[in-house]
Amino acid sequence: MSEVILEVKHVTKRFPGVIALNDISLEVNQGEIMAICGENGAGKSTLMRILSGSYPHTEYDGDVYFDGKKVSFTSVRDGSACGIEMVYQELNMVLTASVAENLFLSHLPGKGQMVNWKELYTATQQILDNLHISASPKQPAGLLNSGQLQLLSIMRAVVQKPRVIVLDEPTSSLTDSETDILFQEIAKLKAGGTAVIFISHKLEEVFQIADRITVMRDGMFVSVDRASDITSDQLIERMVGRKLENQYPKEEAVIGDEVFRVEHLSVPHPSVKDRYIVQDISFSLKKGEILGIGGLVGAGRSEALAGIFGQYNAGVKKKVFVEGKEVHISSPRQAKKCGIGFVTEERRLTGFIPNFSICNNLTLCILDKLPKGPIIQKAAERKIASSMFERLRIKAPSLDTRITNLSGGNQQKVVLGKWLLEDAKILFVDEPTKGIDVQAKAEIYKILSELTQQGVGIVMVTSDAIELLAMSDRCIVLSEGKITGEFEGDQMTQENFMRAAINAE
Secondary structure (H helix, E strand, C coil): CCCEEEEEEEEEEEECCEEEEEEEEEEEECCCEEEEECCCCCCHHHHHHHHHCCCCHHHCEEEEEECCEEECCCCHHHHHHHCEEEECCCCCCCCCCEHHHHHCCCCCCEECCEECHHHHHHHHHHHHHHCCCCCCCCCEHHHCCHHHHHHHHHHHHHCCCCCEEEEECCCCCCCHHHHHHHHHHHHHHHHCCCEEEEECCCHHHHHHHCCEEEEEECCEEEEEEEHHHCCHHHHHHHHHCCCCCCCCCCCCCCCCCEEEEEEEEEEECCCCCCCEEEEEEEEEEECCCEEEEEECCCCCHHHHHHHHHCCCCCCCEEEEEECCEEECCCCHHHHHHCCEEEECCCHHHHHCCCCCEHHHHHCHHHHHHCCCCHHHHHHHHHHHHHHHHHHCCCCCCCCCCEHHHCCHHHHHHHHHHHHHHCCCCEEEEECCCCCCCHHHHHHHHHHHHHHHHCCCEEEEECCCHHHHHHHCCEEEEEECCEEEEEEEHHHCCHHHHHHHHCCCC
């Protein structure tokens, strides 16, 4: 029997007006992979921040034990010194620094102020080779794609030789092959006695890799089981507190005439001169249709939408038609005037304004349509925002709640609501369920399905093949910037999708 390396006893953490953790107790064994599952807002990240030292021991009740000894961390530095490393979902890389410097940022080899560059580059190259990343240790980290950066951020923690490593949604930006590489690295950590705490909403990965699964809900402990002793349906039921009847609530919509078309779209590569990341693609969208766009990370999916929407403009080539008429889009403002909305992949960076309330974020796109005058405008804004707040069932104390205090799923509802108020007839959604729990996913799917019944045409980019096939009426697949497959009906299978994604003959 493995020894307990990390133990949490009766931990409670309060924020103003909210109990984020309520009397949580947990044990993690040496050399164990412990998955922690729960909806957004269940308290998972709060607990991990306590374990890593992000929240000092003076800010919560209860005790944490490491190797049988009570620990009282005051900072992340204390947690790291004890042997606990945390890898967050949000990337924290210095993009202008080299790959090598990012990997060994806190402990560059050498003596005093002198860095042993040869040793640094040799060690980095070995890691890159293990990860199958074709890159130079000396090149800026910003030249890597998001999946490669995610792997490197994890390896930056691994080189610290932790005894406990916390991975928060580690595969959210990874391709299937990159996920396999990560799982191989996790297996090495386990074999070496490192305990791995694995947080993920991808339940198939949880069952693939975890030894035990802990479920949290509403800040409280629900259960812990061996992965072999619980089913996926049982796990979901414990996470949401009830049975989830349909994970993909797509309803049939009447698909009408073409509402959007792009021809000969090419988008320059963001970091490689004289190269296109999207190469001369064309596709159309019909009223009431969900057109899925799939492909591996780096295939050009997000860049295609950004190029159409006017987020990328320099060097972009395209012809865009809305309801049969050619339109010229060189900025998001022009796209909006054409009836196109865009829910971007990185909602925290481009989806909302962090310092704003729910109300202010919901009405971002319609400020120019509100009645003039400070008092009239304020009242009209709250009335309109309130209707959308209720329609989308956003979980928050009030419209005045700051958006950063919401769970990921509720943040995504606000971003969607912003475009619903704009009455967009064409909606681009890029990874609409990234980093949100199964219940919130089902709610987002339901909203998208309802929009198609109202005649909205939706272009959906997703890395989740099951999501793509379940929610799309038709899908296209990109590989290296080109369309390598288009499927609908019985042709929409995972085998066809993957064959097109890797551009296999």
